[in-house]
Amino acid sequence: xxxxxxxxxxxxxxxxxxxxxxxxxxxxxxxxxxxxxxxxxxxxxxxxxxxxxxxxxxxxxxxxxxxxxxxxxxxxxxxxxxxxxxxxxxxxxxxxxxxxxxxxxxxxxxxxxxxxx
Amino acid sequence: xxxxxxxxxxxxxxxxxxxxxxxxxxxxxxxxxxxxxxxxxxxxxxxxxxxxxxxxxxxxxxxxxxxxxxxxxxxxxxxxxxxxxxxxxxxxxxxxxxxxxxxxxxxxxxxx
Numbered sequence: 001x002x003x004x005x006x007x008x009x010x011x012x013x014x015x016x017x018x019x020x021x022x023x024x025x026x027x028x029x030x031x032x033x034x035x036x037x038x039x040x041x042x043x044x045x046x047x048x049x050x051x052x053x054x055x056x057x058x059x060x061x062x063x064x065x066x067x068x069x070x071x072x073x074x075x076x077x078x079x080x081x082x083x084x085x086x087x088x089x090x091x092x093x094x095x096x097x098x099x100x101x102x103x104x105x106x107x108x109x110x111x112x113x114x115x116x117x
Numbered sequence: 118x119x120x121x122x123x124x125x126x127x128x129x130x131x132x133x134x135x136x137x138x139x140x141x142x143x144x145x146x147x148x149x150x151x152x153x154x155x156x157x158x159x160x161x162x163x164x165x166x167x168x169x170x171x172x173x174x175x176x177x178x179x180x181x182x183x184x185x186x187x188x189x190x191x192x193x194x195x196x197x198x199x200x201x202x203x204x205x206x207x208x209x210x211x212x213x214x215x216x217x218x219x220x221x222x223x224x225x226x227x228x229x
Contacts, residue, residue: 031215042206042219090160094215106217108160
């Protein structure tokens with residue numbers, strides 16, 4: 001299994017440009033999510049999905065769009081990049097939580113380092 | 118307002134000694150807590166977890182302690198090894214499914 005893969009690894013954009021960060025998993029996980037990591041802020045949830053065709057917003061969704069047409073793929077779109085979106089982006093996947101006081105281990109991809117000039 | 122806080126951005130310990138990483142939370146709805154470890158240029162990897170009905174969980178050299186009344190948890194690594202040098206993130210989840218709320222991370226450096 002490849003686990004969670006992300007492309008590209010690095011990207012430099014100019015303000016106003018658009019791009020899509022790709023994420024794919026081969027573990028048949030229902031749950032997928034996107035986080036951004038900024039210094040001192042930890043990882044903050046952008047968007048998540050509990051299955052194909054179902055997406056919802058996380059803590060910091062503004063400026064990002066997602067879709068989930070298949071179980072395997074969960075792309076993150078930046079429609080008009082801004083310098084505030086300079087960050088490291090991580091995609092994660094897991095089986096959907098089965099009950100209270102538990103969770104399923106989330107597996108993270110290697111990250112995409114994005115710089116917006 | 119951060120619901121999960123790791124107040125020490127960095128920690129340095131000698132090889133063979135104990136490393137103690139701390140985490141505080143404010144949301145009473147959190148019922149499950151996790152620690153993730155992250156090496157440079159890699160994604161975080163799951164290390165250990167604890168549910169709110171327990172106060173301790175142990176896995177080899179790693180032990181997590183939970184003090185619900187103080188809304189505080191800690192990760193103990195004994196003995197510390199140079200390969201443990203990484204950034205450690207505390208995370209919490211509640212009745213919102215798989216959504217994780219992360220702390221800001223603590224960079225651990227274990228000196229040989």
